Amino acid sequence: MAVPGSEIFFASITELNGMLRAKQTSVVELARAFGRRLETLGPRYNALALPLTERAIRQAKAVEGDIKRERYRGPLQGVPYGAKDLLSVAGQITAWGARPYAAQVFDYDATVVHKLEVVGAPLVGKLAMVELAGGPGYRYASASMTGPGLNPWDPSRWSGGSSSGSAIAVAAGMVPFAIGSETSGSILTPAAFCGVTALRPTYGMVSRYGAMPLSWTLDKLGPFCHSAEDCGLVLETIAGGDRHDPGSSGKSFYYAPQYARKMSDLRVGYAPADFSDWADEAARPAFQQALDTIRGLGVQMVETKLPDFPYGPTIGTIIAADAASIFEPLISNGKVEELADQKQIAGLKAGLEIPAHVYLTAMRVRRLAQQAIFKLFVDVDVLIAPNRPGPAPKIDTPLDQHPPGAPAKNPGLSALIPAGNLAGMPALSLPCGFAGNLPVAVQLVGLPFTENTLLAIGREYQSRTDWHKRRPPIPD
């Protein structure tokens, strides 16, 4: 059996699993190879929170025994992965990217970690994140005890957050897939900036038991992968009901591309202004090309726009109030001052002062917004928009400085990230080209529990493009 070469680092889940079944490599060799790569490259990009290579090798030995006895447990069997450091792993440090929790250890596995262990996926490391998953807001990319996430395409640029390590590790071939989380943008943003495919599932689709809470009605866990196909395979494994998670929908997910609707039956909503006025000038050609490719799939394109609601203030109020309640002990014992980002510290403190009636109004506005957004889907099946308007910013750029030219007159779908999160809708981020040497991406958003439709479009798109296969220049 050959020791795996560098070609494995960007192989798909299906390819890796095929190599294992054909005995071209072994589970232990894969765990060792990816673990070593993560330990070597992870610190270079501030992507690694905790290496778990030895633990992964022990897991791999057990999985190898299963494969030898032809006990197959699905496509993820033997495929290593990384998990955002907000997921508990029994007996290991789970620091939530924050210095006050640097020594925190839980005695149980998060449900997603447990599910991936059951199917035989070795966990090679905990991945870096923005402290407290960004809390109510942060100003600098350096808001993490592991330092700013550095973009593999250009380390002078930010990786995006808060699932920074998850996106970096997949983009640089340190893991075949990773688990991240999103409350409002924490999967989509780093996926766009690092040029990887990622899925934000419907709220309640994936159990959050064992994950750090930030906002009870907004938190979601999802995969970062090399393709839409891989996202479907991972989601099928980690989805499902969980009595430990009060937000669980109780629904399973079966990745079934063979039953996807015909492209010609699908209506894709878009706002032309998103691809011209709102997008950065350097990114417009890539976004326009993506729109043309989607149109070329044979779908029906329908002009649309989001209903008029204050999405940002609504989600901002909910997150600030929830986060302040969750981290109230941290605030009252004074350890909040150990956080890296001054804006984050102040936001947590100020969140404690949000009046109950304002929080309730935000939750009532959310209800109205969700109903209005769902009405859009009478005329469309899927929405498409640029994920972020442009590529990753410089590492020291204040993140609360919005570029001029923001959409004032014609907002289109530019608020799709807060709107989609408020409504609990799934989203798929697809790399769609470059602005200079930096990747950009579009997002597909659908009604709750329509992940198979998003993934079907993503698969078709990726069968006609190779943006998801482009690799960053990683020096030895």
Place this chain on the structure above:
Amino acid sequence: MKNRGSKGMTRRQLAGAVLATAAMAQTPPAAPANPEGELDAARQQNQRCSEALAKVQVPMEAEPAFHFSA
């Protein structure tokens, strides 16, 4: 003779002044220099959110999305 607008400014000067004002309006306030300033800024942000929410006409029957299901 040049066509002068308000306060004796030329049209070009006036256009420049308008553009400068617009640019200032788009420029976010500088990051506060101290923790008290940060806390004030966070409170002001919450206040702005509260004011934006207050502008929405919320019917009495609209319940908060507590029992949330997507």
